[in-house]
Amino acid sequence: MRKRKLGILLETWREDPRVEGLERLLRAALSPPPGRGRIATALAMGVITHLSFAAAVLAMIVAMFFGLSKSLGQVPHPWSWVANVALIVQFPLLHSLLLTKRGMRLLSRMIPGSHGMTLATSTYALTASAQLLMLFALWTPSGVVWWRAEGWIFGVSCAAYGASWLLLLKASFDAGAEVQSGALGWMTLLGKIKLRFPDMPTRGLFRVIRQPIYVAFALTLWTVPVWTPDQLLMAVGLTAYCLVAPLLKERRFAARYGARFARYRANTPYVLPRIGRHDTQ
DSSP, X not given: XXXXXXXXXXXXXXXXXXXXXXXXHHXXXXXOOSOHHHHHHHHHHHHHHHHHHHHHHHHHHHXXXXXXXXXSOOOOTTHHHHHHHHHHHHHHHHHHHTTSHHHHHHHHHHSOSTTTTTTHHHHHHHHHHHHHHHHHHSXXXXXXXXXXXXXXXXXXXXXXXXXXHHHHHHHHHHHHHHHHTTHHHHHHHHXXXXXXXXXXXXXXXXXXXXXXXXXXXXXXXXXXXXXXXXXXXXXXXXXXXXXXXHHHHHHHHHHXXXXXXXXXXXXXXXXXXXXXXXXXX
């Protein structure tokens, strides 16, 4: 009986479109058709993309944990604030621009040769990782610390900070881990299969609110155990981005999915969950 239940659970899990897409990519990537140049290009892109992604996430986690009081930037005051604001602004501007039709064409040309379009999603993830790494690694600290959590408050703050990152990880999986991580492009090229994007996300956290990634990202900005003028500037700037960027995203979804997205939007809150059941199908 227990084995039967486990079998049903595994089958249900494998039929989940969030898992099915990853499994399809893995199967193709593990048995790639011949093509030495294509394989080398795909693997090189995969290594560079994921190393950059890991470095960017690690830099962000560590830098914000200390309230941006420790970083590598050394721009003299008062020009340091100008440089820091520029670092904040460059991320949402380029990140949003590259999601437009013109931006996607630019991404497809960033990799020379015939594989640029296939690798565009990986190129996008690589670019975003480079932007985040630059933002957090090159920030010039003010040297001012307003507040540092201690004792049990430190424990609570760390738990909230960790939970925010776990929430962001879950939201990214629900949205399509292959796209969020940059794996879709290079694994599609490696396996020489048709590029297939995840369907409109309505499962997991997307059943509760329409924008869980942006909400979770914003939470990481406000749950840190150290507060400085730097952290406040970062939190306000990127939270504003988290409120505006989803509006552009929903405009693209409305154009792509039409009435289906309209039904989903009518039944699912924007960023604040509500009590009760929602039919998002």
